[in-house]
Amino acid sequence: MDLDAFNELLTPRGQRALAEAGELVGADPVAAATKLRKTYDAALTSAALTQAGLRERARAKFGEDAERMYFTPHGLEQSTRAEVAEHRARRLARSWPNPPRVVDACCGIGGDFLALARAGSTVTAVDTDPLTAAVARANAEALGLGGGVTVSVTDAADVRPEAYDVLFADPARRTSRGRTFDPMAYSPPWPVVLDLISRAARACVKVAPGIPYEFIPGGAEAEWVSYKGEVKEAALWTGLPGAERRATLLPGGHTLTATGAEAPVGPVGRYVYEPDGAAIRAHLVGEVSEMVNGRLLDPMIAYITGDNPIDTPWATRYEITDVLPFSLKKLRALLRERRIGNVTIKKRGSAVDIERLRSDLRLNGEKSAVIILTRIIDKPSVIICDTALPA
Numbered sequence: 001m002d003l004d005a006f007n008e009l010l011t012p013r014g015q016r017a018l019a020e021a022g023e024l025v026g027a028d029p030v031a032a033a034t035k036l037r038k039t040y041d042a043a044l045t046s047a048a049l050t051q052a053g054l055r056e057r058a059r060a061k062f063g064e065d066a067e068r069m070y071f072t073p074h075g076l077e078q079s080t081r082a083e084v085a086e087h088r089a090r091r092l093a094r095s096w097p098n099p100p101r102v103v104d105a106c107c108g109i110g111g112d113f114l115a116l117a118r119a120g121s122t123v124t125a126v127d128t129d130p131l132t133a134a135v136a137r138a139n140a141e142a143l144g145l146g147g148g149v150t151v152s153v154t155d156a157a158d159v160r161p162e163a164y165d166v167l168f169a170d171p172a173r174r175t176s177r178g179r180t181f182d183p184m185a186y187s188p189p190w191p192v193v194l195d196l197i198s199r200a201a202r203a204c205v206k207v208a209p210g211i212p213y214e215f216i217p218g219g220a221e222a223e224w225v226s227y228k229g230e231v232k233e234a235a236l237w238t239g240l241p242g243a244e245r246r247a248t249l250l251p252g253g254h255t256l257t258a259t260g261a262e263a264p265v266g267p268v269g270r271y272v273y274e275p276d277g278a279a280i281r282a283h284l285v286g287e288v289s290e291m292v293n294g295r296l297l298d299p300m301i302a303y304i305t306g307d308n309p310i311d312t313p314w315a316t317r318y319e320i321t322d323v324l325p326f327s328l329k330k331l332r333a334l335l336r337e338r339r340i341g342n343v344t345i346k347k348r349g350s351a352v353d354i355e356r357l358r359s360d361l362r363l364n365g366e367k368s369a370v371i372i373l374t375r376i377i378d379k380p381s382v383i384i385c386d387t388a389l390p391a
Contacts, residue, residue, distance in 0.1 A: 003131045013044075020048070093120055128154070202237075220236045261289070269307040346372045
């Protein structure tokens with residue numbers, strides 16, 4: 001879809017085509033295109049069907065808003081889940097006595113500035129791509145936020161963050177070869193991002209969860225956000241009250257910061273706790289271990305063991321039934337003896353290929369179990385557990 005085709009979608013005729021395309025989502029693509037082509041030209045047909053498909057995919061991130069929003073494939077992929085964007089917008093609003101003036105330096109399709117505007121911020125948004133900027137502008141209008149958002153085609157490097165209360169930036173993390181985990185390959189590249197941060201009174205920069213610690217600027221708070229147990233992203237905050245490292249769980253809103261707690265290492269107990277990925281990324285395993293009065297199975301592995309069933313949103317608890325040195329033969333025999341035919345396999349600190357192991361186990365039985373492949377004091381081990389206990 002190019003800019004001309006997208007602009008046509010915004011016309012009354014284009015809106016009719018989009019509505020008809022929405023009714024054809026899930027149908028055979030050839031049949032759907034053939035039906036629309038009876039009324040609309042090829043370019044509009046393609047744009048409408050593409051947009052209808054993207055709206056359907058976007059429901060997972062944007063809920064009911066997706067029905068009125070517009071997307072590009074890349075923009076949808078990189079856009080922030082609505083619950084995460086709302087969390088950031090609320091946090092920013094709580095730290096500011098008046099509605100802040102925010103510049104969104106890499107706005108994409110607008111997922112973040114929509115949440116900021118709804119929280120009361122006045123947003124100036126820019127993107128280097130004319131089509132993406134047009135999509136973002138259309139989203140602000142579609143959701144009734146046009147009065148609080150202006151969108152223009154501008155290079156992020158030309159933004160003057162010092163003219164605003166807050167800088168927000170979500171640099172693109174894809175290249176022509178696919179997703180990149182190297183901040184130097186972001187767009188704009190990391191030096192440009194750092195320059196923007198250095199000139200901003202306050203800033204929030206969205207980054208990949210796996211960002212190397214050495215790229216985090218001094219004095220910034222790094223926050224990792226998990227949604228329903230899955231780490232979604234990280235953000236770097238500067239100029240706002242905060243901690244060096246933070247983990248946040250959504251939708252519950254639980255937050256955890258570093259206290260300096262260090263987890264001891266000790267023998268296997270009755271339970272094993274798997275910390276949430278946000279706590280692991282934020283190097284807060286010691287804090288989680290302290291919550292459950294636990295200890296590490298291995299000093300380099302983020303599995304915690306304990307003797308008491310302590311509930312916490314920060315870890316999933318499993319009750320241990322067996323612990324044995326890793327051996328395919330012994331593991332297979334034990335599972336057969338217990339009539340375990342359905343397993344969830346987890347691993348950390350193990351080189352074993354999970355899918356190959358699943359095939360090699362030749363499971364057969366009516367019971368279920370959790371298998372954890374890990375190291376215990378540097379020895380390859382298998383922990384067999386009952387299925388997850390409620391936390």
